[in-house]
Amino acid sequence: MHLIADAILLSVRAHGEHGAVARALTRVDGVQPGYVRGGHARRLRPVLQPGNAVRGEWRARTDEQLAALTVELVQSRAGLHGFALSAAALDWVTALTATTLPEAQPYPQLYDALGAVLDAVEAAPSARGWAAALARYELLVLAELGFGLDLSACIATGTTDDLAFVSPKSGAAVCRGAAAGYEARLFALPPFLRDGGAATGAEVIEALAITGHFLARDLLIDRRRDPLAARERLLERLHRAVA
Secondary structure: OEEEEEEEEEEEEEEOOOEEEEEEEEOOOEEEEEEEOOOOOOOOOOOOOOOOEEEEEEEOOOOOOOOEEEEEEEEOOHHHHHOHHHHHHHHHHHHHHHHHOOEOOOOHHHHHHHHHHHHHHHHOOOHHHOHHHHHHHHHHHHHHOOOOOEEEEEOOOOOOOOEEEEOOOOOEEEEHHHHOOOHHHOEEOOOHHHHOOOOOHHHHHHHHHHHHHHHHHHHOOHHHHOOHHHHHHHHHHHHHHHO
16 A cells, blocks of 8 residues: 545544554545654654644555555644634544544545635634534535435425424424424524525524534444534534624
């Protein structure tokens, strides 16, 4: 195996006294793990930060062997760690991606979308500049991994008009008429999830309630539940920021 590609670092953990194992998302070759010699040393710590864009080179004798990885920094996002809200967003979105995506499977849309979310957080530390993009990213993760929501038409009537709710069981939209009497059992459907328009702070929180429910139910289960703690920390800060 020999791979050279631009990548977004997703996770880094110490390995041995000086090394580190990093997992990074590439556009064509998906998530790729690698052992970075000296990755735990002071010189490489600023480079090996989740969220950073790097140029990576992976080398291994066989596909089963953990590749040796060397990295060159392309874009540092270390500055995001200086703000509690943006740091929480970075921690969550990289942990979500690292935990849910299988290795070596291409997800070009997720690669592009993750880069766009990180750029948005960096450009506008205020949550109002990127919170809606984060909700859309979570929706895309669900769709790319086979658990997409159907927000195109009412599951009960087939109509595409007045879609106002989402069923927590099916993940499908429900129109206002069909939801009558059952509103308390359904999620409110914020319009921006369907039309891609602007969103209010309240609508973002509604959207994250939807995506969070399905992420926890369908993807972040069993041993993969750990990142949900990072999401809870982010939501606490988001509630205060968009109130």
